[in-house]
Amino acid sequence: MCKGLSSLPSSCLERAKGMRVKFSHLAETHHKHKVQDWRTPQDLETLLNHKGGQQAFHGFLRSEFSEENLEFWLACEDYEVSPCNLQKIKAGSIYSRFINPDAPKEVNLDAETRETLLSMIDSPYPEMFKAAQHTIYTLMAKDSFPRFLRSHPCIEAIRAF
Template sequence: MVFCLFCRPSQVHPDPSDHPDPLILPPPSLTFETVNGWSVCLSHLIATEAGQDEFEKFLLNEHSEDNLLFWKDVQELKKGEEEKKDVMKIEEQVSIIFDDYIAQGAPKEVSIRANTVAIVKENMKIPNKEVFDLAQQEIFDLMSRDSYIRYISSPSYQKLLDSVTTTVPLLSATAATAEEQVVKCKTN
């Protein structure tokens, strides 16, 4: 579940990773609507390849990109339809993700609760595409509360928003209100 920037803390919104195959849109030429939509919630930001790229650039500057990289690698594991029948390929991917992000001393170790690590280890006894669901959700929630908020408040996001605003009026008759954006975040 995701917390949106414009939502009360008690309003929880679905994470695109909750769906079996979340749609990742190809990088469009950035528009005001797209970039402004990223400020609604983390789900909107990472639903586009361009959003993921911009967020990753920000995280690289903070030396905190590992959470997003883990989230993306788990998404890739879940996406692979052709590998559905190839158990060996899934086992290999699961092992790589575990070794890279969750194992003690992993090169890109993410910070998840000890009980989550224990659940992942138990899930790995029968490797499948859902092994990391709990850990991915925990990392998503962490990014939503922490690095996402910093990104949306950052000069780099504001500069990007300003660069796409120069061609579009700030308030247009067709622009969605913040409340409409929150509703969209709830349903996505």
């Protein structure tokens, strides 16, 4: 049977009051200044722009056996900023890891996109994967991200704050 708050040690009650004050201050700051933090993500982009958010989301995707989507998106981000002399190597790696129909972490792309990428693999350019990356981003934003927001890993990451 619940004895109420009076049964808790006063040190616990003081600590809880302190945490409540801190959280209410953070909520006010967030509301007034529209601070974007991955722990209160409004969209997938906010989450992906923070290393901690990426890690929490990756853990969630791994638990759902769909981490290849985030890994592909991150590989495309890395590819885009790679020096020209590394792009051909990285493009081949991305194709063989994520796009080839026999890829170990194949992402869900239509046949036309796959064929287009295969035709460009020998002459890569910085935005070569942009359309495919956008397709996977949209898939994560509409499917995985909303589930992540309701998931245990997301709730635990917020509590850890």
